[in-house]
Structures are given as structure tokens and as C-alpha cells.
Amino acid sequence: xxxxxxxxxxxxxxxxxxxxxxxxxxxxxxxxxxxxxxxxxxxxxxxxxxxxxxxxxxxxxxxxxxxxxxxxxxxxxxxxxxxxxxxxxxxxxxxxxxxxxxxxxxxxxxxxxxxxxxxxxxxxxxxxxxxxxxxxxxxxxxxxxxxxxxxxxxxxxxxxxxxxxxxxxxxxxxxxxxxxxxxxxxxxxxxxxxxxxxxxxxxxxxxxxxxxxxxxxxxxx
Numbered sequence: 001x002x003x004x005x006x007x008x009x010x011x012x013x014x015x016x017x018x019x020x021x022x023x024x025x026x027x028x029x030x031x032x033x034x035x036x037x038x039x040x041x042x043x044x045x046x047x048x049x050x051x052x053x054x055x056x057x058x059x060x061x062x063x064x065x066x067x068x069x070x071x072x073x074x075x076x077x078x079x080x081x082x083x084x085x086x087x088x089x090x091x092x093x094x095x096x097x098x099x100x101x102x103x104x105x106x107x108x109x110x111x112x113x114x115x116x117x118x119x120x121x122x123x124x125x126x127x128x129x130x131x132x133x134x135x136x137x138x139x140x141x142x143x144x145x146x147x148x149x150x151x152x153x154x155x156x157x158x159x160x161x162x163x164x165x166x167x168x169x170x171x172x173x174x175x176x177x178x179x180x181x182x183x184x185x186x187x188x189x190x191x192x193x194x195x196x197x198x199x200x201x202x203x204x205x206x207x208x209x210x211x212x213x214x215x216x217x218x219x220x221x
Contacts, residue, residue, distance in 0.1 A: 009074075009099060012119075015170060016075035020055070024081055027054065028203040031061035032114050034215045037196065038143050039065065041217050046109035049135070051098040051128065052116025056082035056091065062112075063091035069112075072096035099127050106137040115213075118147045118173055121164055125174065129188040136220045142190055144216045146176040148197065151212045169205075181214055190218040 019026065035058060042048065048069040050059045055078045059071035068090045073079050074097040082093045098116065111132050117125050132142055148154075149163055154175050157165035164174040178195070185192050194217040201210045 009097060012172075013074045013097070017077040019169075020075055020077040020081060023205050025055070025057075026205050027057060029057055029085075030203070031058045032145070032202070033200050034114060034145055034198065034213075035061055037194075037215055037217070038062070038112065041143065041194075042067065042110050042112075042141060046141070047107075048110045048112060049103070049108040050112045050114070051096075051101070051132075052113055052119065053093075054078050054082075056086050056093050058112075058114045059091055059093070060086040060088060063088040066090065070094060072098065072101075074098065098131070099124055101131045101135060103135050105134050106140075107135050108140065109137055110141040110143065111136050112143045114145050115147065117144065118175070119171065121161055121172065121174060125184070126187075129184055129190075133188040133190070133220065138220055140220045142216075142218045142220065144218075146181055146214045146216065147173065148212045148214055149175045149177055151175055152209055153211075176214065178214065181216055185216070185218055189221055191221045192216055192218045 044066050048062065048067055050069060050071045053059050053071035053073050056071040059069045062069050070092045072094050076095045079093050079095050117128060136142060153167065153173065155165065157167035159165055164172065166172050182192065196215045198215055199210055199212050201208060
């Protein structure tokens with residue numbers, strides 16, 4: 001793999017810090033439509049952790065609905081943006097690299113990732129699954145969006161690994177097949193309870209695209 005393209009954790013954080021500083025609300029303020037399914041799946045008494053949560057637009061929506069949620073993100077710039085615009089007693093925002101989660105075993109009853117794992121290569125996706133498997137309680141829930149290989153941006157950048165591309169703006173994006181998603185869940189002790197294929201029209205910087213993704217609702221067994 002080209003070393004110039006392959007970014008270390010620090011380089012990726014710098015990439016997102018720079019991008020958030022320049023574009024700020026990259027994805028707008030509107031929450032993902034996937035959250036309406038999560039409302040039916042996650043109980044309000046469950047302690048929720050969101051990983052790779054950006055500036056907290058989705059976490060803020062859940063907080064307003066009465067869920068207590070901690071939103072984590074590696075980019076300090078993104079977290080600072082979120083702290084400036086989102087005020088809710090149910091919401092906390094923390095600078096935390098999803099690859100280095102240090103919460104104790106069984107610390108959370110539910111973990112949520114909305115488009116977060118698509119910014120990582122397969123090796124790092126596995127690291128996160130391993131971490132989440134430790135952090136979430138037995139019987140706890142892992143709710144995840146995985147961009148599909150049917151997505152409109154698939155194969156639009158430079159191929160650097162299987163189904164993984166660097167787009168024109170420099171962002172690494174990994175796309176998933178259903179078989180890969182099923183494999184990851186089996187390997188790290190999660191049982192998929194529902195898998196929906198959904199389309200969502202969403203804002204990314206100065207463009208609006210229709211993303212195609214798998215929404216996977218799973219439980220630690």
C-alpha cells in the first residue's frame with residue numbers, strides 16, 4: 001500500500017481536525033434517518049456510547065429524546081464544535097479515539113456508530129469490534145451503519161484495499177458487503193437481530209448525495 005495514502009492514527013486525526021476547522025458542520029445538523037429504528041431498539045434506561053460521532057448531531061437527537069448518551073470522536077475540533085452548539089443534560093461529548101477505548105469491561109449497555117466505521121480500513125474495523133465486544137455488556141446492543149458496495153461513491157476514488165478507497169477530498173472510505181458484516185459479527189460475539197438496507201439523502205460539505213447502507217442491530221451473546 002502506498003505509504004503516502006496510508007495514514008497513521010495521528011495523521012487521520014489531523015485530517016479531520018483540519019477539515020472540521022475549515023467546513024465546521026460538514027454533515028449539517030439534521031440527524032440520520034436510521035435513528036428512528038434505534039429508538040425502537042434501545043431502551044431509555046440503557047447507557048449509550050456513540051463512537052466516531054463527529055460533532056454530535058445524532059447524539060444530540062437521542063439526548064433530546066431522553067436517552068443518556070456519551071458521544072466520542074477523535075477530532076478535538078469536532079468535539080469543540082459540538083460543545084458550542086449542543087446543550088443538553090443527557091449529552092456528554094468527549095475527545096476519544098475509537099481505536100483506543102479504555103472503558104472497563106461491560107461499561108455500556110449499548111454502543112452506536114453512525115457511518116463511523118466507514119472511515120477506517122479493515123484492520124482497524126476489527127480493532128474496534130474487538131474493543132466493543134469487551135466494552136458492551138453481555139446482552140448489550142451494538143447498532144451500526146455500514147456503507148454498502150451499492151453506494152453511489154463506491155469505486156469513485158483510488159483503490160487501496162478490498163472495497164476501500166481514498167476519495168478526491170482525501171478521505172478514506174471502506175464499503176461493506178452483507179457477507180463481510182455477518183462475518184465480523186460472528187467473529188466478535190455479536191448476533192445480528194435485524195439488518196436493513198436503507199437509502200438516505202444526506203449532506204456532505206457542499207454536496208448532497210443519496211447514500212446506501214446497511215443498518216445492523218445486533219446483541220452481544
